[in-house]
Amino acid sequence: MYDLREESSSKCWGGYQKVYSHFSKELNCRMNFGIYLPEFLLNSNNKEKAPVLYYLSGLTCTEQNFIIKSGFQRYASELKLIVVNPDTSPRGCNIEGEDTDWDFGTGAGFYVDSLTEKFKNNYRMYSYVTKELIQLVEDNFGDFIIKGCRAISGHSMGGHGALISALKNPGLFKCAAAFAPISNPINCLWGKKCFSGYLGEENKNLWANYDASELVAKYKGPDLKIRIDQGADDPYLNDQLKVDNFVKACQKSNVPINYYLHEGFDHGYFFVSTFIPDHFSHISKILYSKN
Ligand SMILES: N[C@@H](CCC(=O)N[C@@H](CS)C(=O)NCC(=O)O)C(=O)O
Numbered sequence: 001m002y003d004l005r006e007e008s009s010s011k012c013w014g015g016y017q018k019v020y021s022h023f024s025k026e027l028n029c030r031m032n033f034g035i036y037l038p039e040f041l042l043n044s045n046n047k048e049k050a051p052v053l054y055y056l057s058g059l060t061c062t063e064q065n066f067i068i069k070s071g072f073q074r075y076a077s078e079l080k081l082i083v084v085n086p087d088t089s090p091r092g093c094n095i096e097g098e099d100t101d102w103d104f105g106t107g108a109g110f111y112v113d114s115l116t117e118k119f120k121n122n123y124r125m126y127s128y129v130t131k132e133l134i135q136l137v138e139d140n141f142g143d144f145i146i147k148g149c150r151a152i153s154g155h156s157m158g159g160h161g162a163l164i165s166a167l168k169n170p171g172l173f174k175c176a177a178a179f180a181p182i183s184n185p186i187n188c189l190w191g192k193k194c195f196s197g198y199l200g201e202e203n204k205n206l207w208a209n210y211d212a213s214e215l216v217a218k219y220k221g222p223d224l225k226i227r228i229d230q231g232a233d234d235p236y237l238n239d240q241l242k243v244d245n246f247v248k249a250c251q252k253s254n255v256p257i258n259y260y261l262h263e264g265f266d267h268g269y270f271f272v273s274t275f276i277p278d279h280f281s282h283i284s285k286i287l288y289s290k291n
Helices: 064-069 073-079 125-144 157-168 189-198 201-210 212-218 237-241 243-252 269-288
Strands: 005-011 015-024 029-038 050-056 082-086 145-154 175-179 226-231 257-262
Touching: 015 073, 015 125, 029 064, 029 073, 029 125, 050 125, 050 157, 050 269, 064 269, 073 082, 073 269, 082 125, 125 145, 125 157, 145 157, 145 269, 157 175, 157 212, 157 226, 175 269, 189 201, 189 237, 201 212, 212 243, 226 237, 226 243, 226 269, 243 257, 257 269
Parallel strands: 050 082, 050 145, 145 175, 175 226, 226 257
Antiparallel strands: 005 015, 015 029, 029 082
């Protein structure tokens, strides 16, 4: 039903970096995602399984940016993590205007389910990530996976996607983490542009349902063990990311958060790749812990 096809498979550190394509019912188009499988899972006499970390990328990315630039594979293999990373928007849907801007449409799905006439049949990245992709992975790679043992992380727009996916679905993920997340989208230009295009000005009262700083204030569920890594020299920090608003909202609602502000680092993949080892090790400890 998914029409799943392996597009590539490359040995990388102690595992295989694969890319699959499939047809998405949520998005009404074919999509790519990356999956990294630590090698031990593929040995014929192996009985061990592994947790899954879902990783969402930021504006302008496909599944390839994280695969090529972050260097995560070495740590995923050492820490025994399966890592699944989808594309950031539907592709090739031929919606007028979707390819005009780098911060809206293609490459900028913003992890919401669109409500506007123009986008609602395709731009459903929220349901794609939290329902269809998880189901697809569990249906097709279930033999390798510790049931129900998932975490989610992401970068920038993907950090926003990771936080809202976890906050809106208590219990779905044992841990939520992010690099430089867009933390209060209803109060920044990137968020306002995408929410107005995908959700509509007429539905402004619903925008808060996709805003991490708003959602955390209402969060009731198992401890999420949130971790954020942020570059102190990130040019987007004050105007677009507004991570402080999220940290304050967590403190106000007594949701534990580990926030690391790293001197001198900016927004790009040199920052992400530097902190992948700590970030992944934090997530792995939580996924492999008994409680
Ligand atoms: N338009 C700028 C800003 C977009 C941007 O910084 N995107 C981040 C996520 S918000 C990214 O991961 N870009 C892709 C890359 O660095 O490979 C650009 O493409 O450089």
